[in-house]
Each structure stands twice: as structure tokens, then as C-alpha cells.
Amino acid sequence: MEATSDWFPTLRGAIMKPMNQLILVFSMGITAMAQNMSYGAENFYRSNNVTSQPINFPTQYRTTVAGNLFYLKDQNNNTAPAVVIGHPMGAVKEQSANLYATKLAEQGFTTVSIDLPFWGASMGEPRNAVLPDLYAEAFSAAVDYLGIQNITSVDRERIGGLGICGSGGFLISAAKLDPRLKAIATASMYDMGTLARQGLQNSQSVDQLKETIAEAAQQRWAEVDGGETQYTGGTLNHLIVNATPVEREFYEYYRTKRGEFVPVGSTPELTTHPTLSTYTKFVNFYPFSGIDTISPRPMLFIAGDQAHSRYFSQDAYSRAAEPKEFLSVPGAGHVDLYDRTELIPFQRLTEFFQANLA
Ligand SMILES: *[C@@H]1O[C@H](CO)[C@@H](O)[C@H](O)[C@H]1NC(C)=O
Ligand SMILES: *[C@@H]1O[C@H](CO)[C@@H](O)[C@H](O)[C@H]1NC(C)=O
Numbered sequence: 459m460e461a462t463s464d465w466f467p468t469l470r471g472a473i474m475k476p477m478n479q480l481i482l483v484f485s486m487g488i489t490a491m492a493q494n495m496s497y498g499a500e501n502f503y504r505s506n507n508v509t510s511q512p513i514n515f516p517t518q519y520r521t522t523v524a525g526n527l528f529y530l531k532d533q534n535n536n537t538a539p540a541v542v543i544g545h546p547m548g549a550v551k552e553q554s555a556n557l558y559a560t561k562l563a564e565q566g567f568t569t570v571s572i573d574l575p576f577w578g579a580s581m582g583e584p585r586n587a588v589l590p591d592l593y594a595e596a597f598s599a600a601v602d603y604l605g606i607q608n609i610t611s612v613d614r615e616r617i618g619g620l621g622i623c624g625s626g627g628f629l630i631s632a633a634k635l636d637p638r639l640k641a642i643a644t645a646s647m648y649d650m651g652t653l654a655r656q657g658l659q660n661s662q663s664v665d666q667l668k669e670t671i672a673e674a675a676q677q678r679w680a681e682v683d684g685g686e687t688q689y690t691g692g693t694l695n696h697l698i699v700n701a702t703p704v705e706r707e708f709y710e711y712y713r714t715k716r717g718e719f720v721p722v723g724s725t726p727e728l729t730t731h732p733t734l735s736t737y738t739k740f741v742n743f744y745p746f747s748g749i750d751t752i753s754p755r756p757m758l759f760i761a762g763d764q765a766h767s768r769y770f771s772q773d774a775y776s777r778a779a780e781p782k783e784f785l786s787v788p789g790a791g792h793v794d795l796y797d798r799t800e801l802i803p804f805q806r807l808t809e810f811f812q813a814n815l816a
């Protein structure tokens with residue numbers, strides 16, 4: 459049994475082998491966990507005031523990104539400011555991103571939620587692969603889409619971005635190279651690069667990292683030799699007795715009716731798990747390096763004061779240049795800001811984008 463227990467533990471011992479999963483279930487038992495729907499948890503919220511439709515658009519590399527477009531039904535087709543919204547790492551647009559997109563559309567924004575490449579309905583093989591540059595590119599591709607589509611009227615000078623969890627880092631990575639993103643907000647941000655290099659809260663040594671890299675390289679050999687794709691990290695498929703609080707927090711969202719969503723072509727067992735041989739691409743991902751160059755475009759970092767991931771937002775905030783704001787949400791943990799509508803500061807997000815996409 460591995461000692462590490464964070465969301466994306468070191469790959470050592472974390473490879474999903476169906477046999478091991480089975481043994482865990484029988485030897486340790488499954489702790490039933492009731493879904494916690496308090497504080498207005500409403501991941502699958504729909505609004506009567508908002509029209510939504512599925513969309514597809516190309517990246518600069520001719521791959522296709524899937525998304526949803528949201529806008530107010532009675533918008534009178536006036537030019538509205540627009541916001542591109544990215545889902546948590548390992549998730550899909552139906553998890554958290556559609557909720558934020560719907561809530562902001564109610565406030566008069568044209569919004570687009572996207573599936574990151576290799577996830578959900580977006581193109582990319584193998585499924586669940588990691589390639590942070592292409593994840594970032596998907597945000598810029600959504601800006602392209604908004605700027606040329608004919609469904610609503612969007613002003614190219616009034617487009618912003620919002621990234622939840624891992625997408626916070628991917629959006630920052632995109633924004634450094636894409637000044638068409640005029641205002642940047644993140645919620646419960648995860649820096650997947652630092653996580654892959656150092657583990658959660660610096661729990662991984664350099665030797666462990668080297669072991670992780672060696673394991674991914676070994677798996678790469680296995681794959682070119684015709685072996686099956688292996689998966690790593692992500693959310694526990696079965697809640698084991700000694701699951702950590704962080705593991706329980708993710709399980710309670712991703713593996714219960716509260717937030718579970720299985721996109722077409724995937725299975726409940728595979729959701730949230732990146733492929734083992736590509737996960738190490740995050741080791742070369744430094745989203746906060748050069749974050750100050752985003753200035754004078756404004757940045758808003760939102761994190762719960764109870765969130766295990768809060769230090770990622772604090773790090774980004776401290777490195778960013780003005781104008782910047784750190785918004786601390788009292789009583790909120792990391793996953794709370796995915797779907798708990800009474801904790802997510804939609805009003806503040808609305809004000810931020812209204813003021814900065816004016
Ligand atoms: C439900 O979630 C909220 C928000 O994270 C937390 O404050 C509360 O303690 C949880 N309740 C239970 C019974 O776990
Ligand atoms: C929906 O639109 C109606 C009419 O404009 C408005 O009164 C109501 O507050 C809106 N509801 C939401 C949730 O935005």
C-alpha cells in the first residue's frame with residue numbers, strides 16, 4: 459500500500475491495476491459515503507434564462523475542441539462581453555465549467571465552457587493524455603471561436619477567461635501568450651507543474667520524482683511494445699478505509715451523484731485518471747514563470763480559506779504584477795468552489811468581468 463495519498467500521488471504504486479482494485483474492495487471494504495449537497499451544491503444547474511448549445515472549433519494545430527456556448531435568451535443580440543471557462547484537471551466541461559458558464563450567462567455574459575484536449579468530447583488520442591501546451595491552446599482556440607462565430611454578437615476586445623483547478627494554470631499559461639484574453643480569473647487553482655514535480659504540499663522528494671519519471675518511461679516502452687495504456691492519479695474509484703481527507707473530498711464529488719459525469723466513449727472507471735506515460739509532461743510545465751508579463755491585464759485568484767490547494771493561488775498571486783486580487787472564500791475547501799453555489803462568489807466574478815471587459 460503506497461504511503462502517498464494526495465490527488466495525484468507519485469506514480470509509484472499508484473498505477474491502476476484492475477486486480478488490485480478488486481482486492482482492495484474485498485479486503486478493506488467500501489466505506490459508503492453519502493453525497494454532501496450542502497451550501498447549494500448544484501453542479502448540473504440549468505437556467506431558464508439561458509440558451510446553451512454544443513459547439514466545436516479548431517485549435518491552431520487543426521485539432522478539434524468541444525464546448526458549450528451559453529448566452530441570455532433575451533439578450534436583444536447586443537454585443538456582450540465573453541468569458542472562456544475551463545474545467546478542473548481530470549474533469550470535463552459538465553463538471554463545474556458549465557455551472558460557472560451558466561451563472562455568468564445569467565448575468566449577461568456570452569460564455570464558452572471547453573473540454574480540454576484528450577478529455578470529454580474534445581479530440582485527442584490516447585484519451586486522458588496530458589499535454590499542457592495543448593490544454594492552454596484550447597483557451598486561445600475558444601477566443602478564435604468567439605471572435606468569428608455568428609450565433610451571438612461578441613466584441614473581440616471584450617473576451618476574458620476563467621480557469622477552475624488545473625485549468626487555472628492552463629489559462630495563465632495561455633494568457634501569457636495571448637493578450638486577446640483581457641481579464642483572467644481562477645478558482646481553486648492547481649499548478650499541475652509544481653504538483654507533478656513536488657507532490658501535494660511538497661510531499662515528493664527528487665528521488666521519488668526520478669522514480670516517477672523512470673516509471674513513465676518504462677510504461678512508454680510497454681506501449682510501443684504493444685502493451686495497454688495505464689492510468690494514474692485522479693480520484694479513487696472505491697473509497698478505501700484509510701482514504702485521506704483530500705481523497706474523500708474528491709471522491710465525494712467525482713464518484714457520487716453530486717458531480718459524477720461519464721462522457722461518451724469513457725467509462726466510470728477511467729474518468730479523472732490521466733495516462734501514466736504522459737502524466738510526466740507536467741514536469742516541464744511552469745505556468746507561473748513570467749506570470750507578471752500578463753500585467754496590466756487584471757487577475758483575480760479565488761481560493762477557499764480551508765482549501766488544501768490554497769498555496770497554489772497564493773504563489774501565483776505573489777508572483778503576478780498589478781492589477782491583481784486574492785479573494786479568500788471563508789469556510790470553503792478546494793472542491794467546494796466546483797459546485798457549491800452558496801460559496802462560489804459569482805457576484806464578485808460578475809463585477810470583475812463587467813469592470814474589466816467594459
Ligand atoms: C458538507 O460540506 C460542507 C462544505 O464543505 C462542510 O462544511 C460540512 O461539514 C459537510 N458536512 C458533512 C456531513 O460532511
Ligand atoms: C431570469 O430572468 C428574469 C426576467 O428578466 C429575472 O427576473 C430573473 O431574476 C432571472 N433569473 C436568474 C436566475 O437570473
Ligand SMILES: *[C@@H]1O[C@H](CO)[C@@H](O)[C@H](O)[C@H]1NC(C)=O
Pocket residue numbers: 606607608
Ligand atoms: C459566418 O457567416 C458567414 C456568412 O454566412 C459565413 O461565411 C462564415 O463562414 C460564418 N462563420 C462561421 C464561423 O460560421
Ligand SMILES: *[C@@H]1O[C@H](CO)[C@@H](O)[C@H](O)[C@H]1NC(C)=O
Pocket residue numbers: 534535608609610611
Ligand atoms: C444575432 O445576430 C446575428 C446577425 O444578425 C444573427 O445571425 C444571430 O442569429 C443572432 N443571434 C441571436 C441569439 O439572436
